[in-house]
Amino acid sequence: MISIFNRAAMARVLTLDLAPQLRCLLERRFASLVTPWGDLTDWTEWIILEPGDGEDDIVCEVGFSPLIEPIDGARFGTTGFRPFWDHLDHEGGHFVMIQSFGSTFAYVLIIPDDDGIFPELLALCRQYAA
Numbered sequence: 001m002i003s004i005f006n007r008a009a010m011a012r013v014l015t016l017d018l019a020p021q022l023r024c025l026l027e028r029r030f031a032s033l034v035t036p037w038g039d040l041t042d043w044t045e046w047i048i049l050e051p052g053d054g055e056d057d058i059v060c061e062v063g064f065s066p067l068i069e070p071i072d073g074a075r076f077g078t079t080g081f082r083p084f085w086d087h088l089d090h091e092g093g094h095f096v097m098i099q100s101f102g103s104t105f106a107y108v109l110i111i112p113d114d115d116g117i118f119p120e121l122l123a124l125c126r127q128y129a130a
Helices: 007-013 020-031 055-062 119-128
Strands: 002-004 044-048 087-091 094-101 105-112
Touching: 002 007, 007 020, 020 044, 020 094, 020 105, 044 055, 055 105, 087 119, 105 119
Parallel strands: 044 105
Antiparallel strands: 002 044, 087 094, 094 105
C-alpha cells in the first residue's frame, strides 16, 4: 500500500517506477485538485492498493472498509448494503473510489483492476463503478 498524504509524498510517488497508466492517472488527478475556486491538495489523502493488501490494511490506513456500509453495517453482498462512497469509476486499469468527509477532506483509493487485489473488493468495484 502506498499512502500519499501531502505535497511531498505526491512528488515522491511520481519518482517511483510506476506503470504508465497509473502514473498518468495520478498526474491528472493530482492536477485536478487545484482549481480557480481553491486548492484541495492538502485536504486529500491518496491510498494506492497493491497486490496482497487486504481489507484490514485499508481499515488500518483510512479507518473504514469499502465493503461495509457505515450507517447500517451491512456488508457488500448482503441484504441492506448500499454504496456509500461519493464516486467510483474505472480508469486506465484502476478503480478510483472517493469518500469525502464534510466539505474539506477526502480519501481517494486507487484500486488496481488486478487479480492480486482481494476478490471481494474487486467484485464490489466491478459491480458499482460508473
